[in-house]
Amino acid sequence: MKIAVVCANGKAGQLIVKEAVNRGFDVTAVVKGENKSAAQNVIVKDLFDLTATDLTDFDAVVDAFGAWTPETLPQHSTSLAHLCDILSGTDTRLLVVGGAGSLYVNKEHTACVSDGADFPEVFKPLASAMAKALGELRQRNDVKWTYLSPAGDFQADGERSGKYILAGEELTLNSKSESIISYADYAIAMVDEIEKGGHIGQRISVVRE
Structure with missing residues (x-):
């Protein structure tokens, strides 16, 4: 299986590359500069400069793009639209490293995590930008996309437990009433989805067991 990870030098990107390489997949890192991931194949290009030819013949493309400053937040939408x-x-799957702020907290799907009174104000612009990108992605029926949201507490340096719960559009708590996942366990879930998942045109989520 051939996989391309876009923005592979990021924390999530590097762990997704590592997980896929360790499983024996043919992994290509798409990076702007020096490759810092475990991928042996590299495309040195800005995401916005990628062409259809660059991504030909891949079974799956992982979008690990991230932006956090007010000036770059709109790129969540524009980068995803470009990909x-x-x-x-094409038959190439597009798997997006998503956010948790847009997960629903009611069965009617009218309220999101980011709407909560205790949601940190500092993260609201990011959550809004990512939710907008997801909303636009939902309108695409010409791409085999899957959007994978992490749990609310997404821990960059958390341990790799190897155990997770795959859930849907609603915020899901584990047996300890926690919404938590490490980047390493998220990477496992992402590569599992690439390998054997079939959630085309869906947003799914993941939380540590």
């Missing part, structure tokens, strides 16, 4: 455009009409 959708160049993968449009």
